[in-house]
Amino acid sequence: MLHTHKEILDQIRTHAETHYPEEGAGFILGRASTDDRYVERILPIQNQFEFGDRHHRYLITPQDMIQSELEAEELGLVILGVFHSHPNHPAIPSEFDRERALPWFSYVITSVHQDGAQESRSWRLTDDRRFEEEEIMILPADKEIS
Amino acid sequence: MTIIKIPTPLRPYTDGKQEVYVKGHTVGVAVRDLTDQYTGLRKHLFDDDGGLRPYVNIFLNHDDIRILGGEETPIKDGDLLMIVPSIAGGNAHQATIDPFHISFQAVRNLDSNAS
Numbered sequence: 001m002l003h004t005h006k007e008i009l010d011q012i013r014t015h016a017e018t019h020y021p022e023e024g025a026g027f028i029l030g031r032a033s034t035d036d037r038y039v040e041r042i043l044p045i046q047n048q049f050e051f052g053d054r055h056h057r058y059l060i061t062p063q064d065m066i067q068s069e070l071e072a073e074e075l076g077l078v079i080l081g082v083f084h085s086h087p088n089h090p091a092i093p094s095e096f097d098r099e100r101a102l103p104w105f106s107y108v109i110t111s112v113h114q115d116g117a118q119e120s121r122s123w124r125l126t127d128d129r130r131f132e133e134e135e136i137m138i139l140p141a142d143k144e145i146s
Numbered sequence: 147m148t149i150i151k152i153p154t155p156l157r158p159y160t161d162g163k164q165e166v167y168v169k170g171h172t173v174g175v176a177v178r179d180l181t182d183q184y185t186g187l188r189k190h191l192f193d194d195d196g197g198l199r200p201y202v203n204i205f206l207n208h209d210d211i212r213i214l215g216g217e218e219t220p221i222k223d224g225d226l227l228m229i230v231p232s233i234a235g236g237n238a239h240q241a242t243i244d245p246f247h248i249s250f251q252a253v254r255n256l257d258s259n260a261s
Binding site: 049056057058059060069078082084086088093094097099104127129 | 156
């Protein structure tokens with residue numbers, strides 16, 4: 001289960017709206033226990049996919065991955081996964097997403113349209129490389145993530 | 147022996163280890179020694195044809211092996227290998243180009259900027 005505050009989810013949704021009609025992406029940082037993840041902040045990353053295809057593709061380069069791991073370590077956090085938007089498409093992983101997905105990561109996908117962000121859903125790859133949905137639990141505003 | 151640094155999402159397959167010692171005189175042999183030690187990693191690093199998956203980048207002492215000699219790149223004791231994933235995806239439409247070509251170009255650009 002992915003635990004976070006509404007404020008974090010709102011940041012992901014605003015990021016999707018800001019980048020519409022292109023896909024926006026970044027990392028979610030936080031802490032993990034055996035089955036639960038606690039998202040404490042997001043780290044937006046510039047979509048490095050070639051201009052002209054960013055409305056249906058995103059790319060985070062190895063260099064951005066290395067830099068982001070360092071930033072997470074400095075914060076005492078880990079990269080829990082990736083968020084990205086699907087402009088004009090549902091918040092469901094595509095086959096393209098699945099083929100390139102990493103195990104363990106949570107993939108938070110936000111469907112976004114002209115009139116704004118719609119639903120956000122989280123997905124994780126299974127050991128046989130299928131996606132399974134992961135429940136997003138919104139924590140009360142006054143509950144700190146620990 | 148060579149050290150391979152393991153990225154966060156693959157550490158569950160190395161018993162949580164951030165670094166693993168591997169044997170081999172080339173990058174390819176060393177990476178296969180890693181997957182022999184931790185067999186659960188194999189399907190996430192290699193596709194059904196035995197090639198590295200497109201999101202898997204291997205860096206030798208901070209250089210992408212694609213700009214060195216690929217999997218045949220020789221290594222020596224004390225070298226540092228890093229597995230660094232590219233992160234890519236998108237909605238259901240087909241891409242017109244391979245995103246990992248862009249990744250490779252970015253590496254080359256960084257390399258040329260550094261020289």
